[in-house]
């Protein structure tokens with residue numbers, strides 16, 4: 001099989017650069033006229049996949065909104081991941097896991113191993129127990145043709161406290177994370193180790209051009225950023241950017257035709273900025 005990075009690149013070339021977030025906030029379930037329980041969650045999340053599964057290359061379910069409903073919510077997440085496979089779209093499960101290496105290996109087995117009930121094409125991970133704590137996770141992703149997205153420069157203002165701190169090397173902590181991802185992808189045009197870099201962060205001076213992996217960029221829409229901000233944030237790395245939006249897109253629902261029209265509009269906007277193919 002082909003690695004995650006290459007599979008993503010070819011699907012983005014076909015469908016355009018957009019990651020559809022699935023964040024079924026309780027308030028959104030109410031706004032869609034659905035009950036705030038696992039049945040409402042299921043209707044909402046699976047409506048997103050039914051509306052966009054053949055249009056958008058990758059979907060990012062936010063695990064928190066499924067976990068909120070306990071075991072029934074996790075069962076819904078399993079079905080959503082299966083729907084995405086059936087639709088021919090990629091799944092990027094947003095779980096932001098980060099722990100000591102031996103525990104991370106168990107998280108990796110839960111989300112990145114063939115046959116695991118919650119296996120996704122990629123997951124989000126946190127490097128703030130040290131990038132090295134992710135080694136086993138990256139190894140499993142490589143072995144199973146899956147991907148990881150490591151938090152580097154997050155979209156929230158509080159992230160600067162850690163990410164813009166100076167490491168002992170004199171580099172910003174975020175720069176060390178970027179360099180470590182570039183090393184993990186060395187020799188590949190499109191590797192399996194991606195980074196999370198918010199669309200809201202403006203110019204940071206951090207060079208992302210050597211990462212050679214997908215650059216997930218949340219913050220579009222509800223957090224105030226738009227396609228116009230991407231050039232400033234990403235500079236020479238723009239072709240690796242995967243813009244992500246959740247609330248902006250889901251607010252168009254519950255009518256599947258309206259969700260689709262909104263996604264088409266966003267894809268067109270992103271294509272004016274992010275070169276694909």
Ligand SMILES: O=C(O)c1cc(=O)[nH]c(=O)n1[C@@H]1O[C@H](COP(=O)(O)O)[C@@H](O)[C@H]1O
Pocket residue numbers: 021023060062094124153154155156196197198218219220221222223244245246247248
């Ligand atoms: O990893 C993420 O996706 C993520 C990283 C980040 O820096 N900022 C960020 O908002 N996110 C996620 O993106 C989603 C927010 O999307 P919006 O509703 O479009 O703002 C949530 O699921 C966040 O957890």
